Amino acid sequence: MTTEVESVDLRVRRPRDREPLIEQLLAENDGVFERKAEVMLFAAALGWARQRREPFEKFVDPIRFNVFQKIHTGEAFIEALAVLNCPGDAQILSDERALERINIFEEYANGGLAVLQGEINASRSQVRDVLVGLVREAANADKEKSSKVPADIRKLITRPDWS
Structure with a gap:
């Protein structure tokens, strides 16, 4: 389900105390991400x-939600995270609960940023080396089927293996 609420009004907050780390993760500094929204998506997954x-x-200044909608699978990831966090609650995808979905995403991103800083x-x-290490760790965990994301959801949010 796509968020039909006026996405111009929706904003994703970034924790003030994590802003230096978010800046550091941008490609223009030491990191690999082009946009702060991408940092938030990675951090929420972590x-x-x-x-x-x-x-x-x-x-600090929130990011407009439509920025996440423009990132391939960005909005779907935010919605999937909310669904996984609220099992059995189909109403979590209703327009009335868009802010709740965003809040869940923000809090997981903040937790992921804390892990990353540690x-x-x-x-x-x-x-860059830390990020590569975390991605490798996640890839190995996925291969071992120890991922907490159900297989059917994992198929939707991962890129196909063309090898």
Whole structure:
């Protein structure tokens, strides 16, 4: 289901205390991401994988939701995260609960950013190396079928293997 609420009005908040890390993850600095929205999507996936959902109150300029809608599978990922977080609650996809879906996403992204900051601090490696390590770890976990994402959902959100 696509968010039919006026997406211009919807915004995704970024935690104020994580903004330096978000900036560091951008390609123009030490990272690999072109946009802050991409950082948030990666962080939310990491937060979900590590079961880290952290609320926050202070935030910086939010990102318009339509930015996420323009990223391939961005909106679908946000909706899937909400569905996985609220099993058996089909109403989570209703237009009236769009803000709740976004809040779930924001909190998992904040948790993922906390994990990422911890990994960077512990490894004392370059940001790119930490990101590559996390992606490899996730790929290996997926191969071992230890992923918490059900197989049918995983098929929808992963790219096909052309090898």
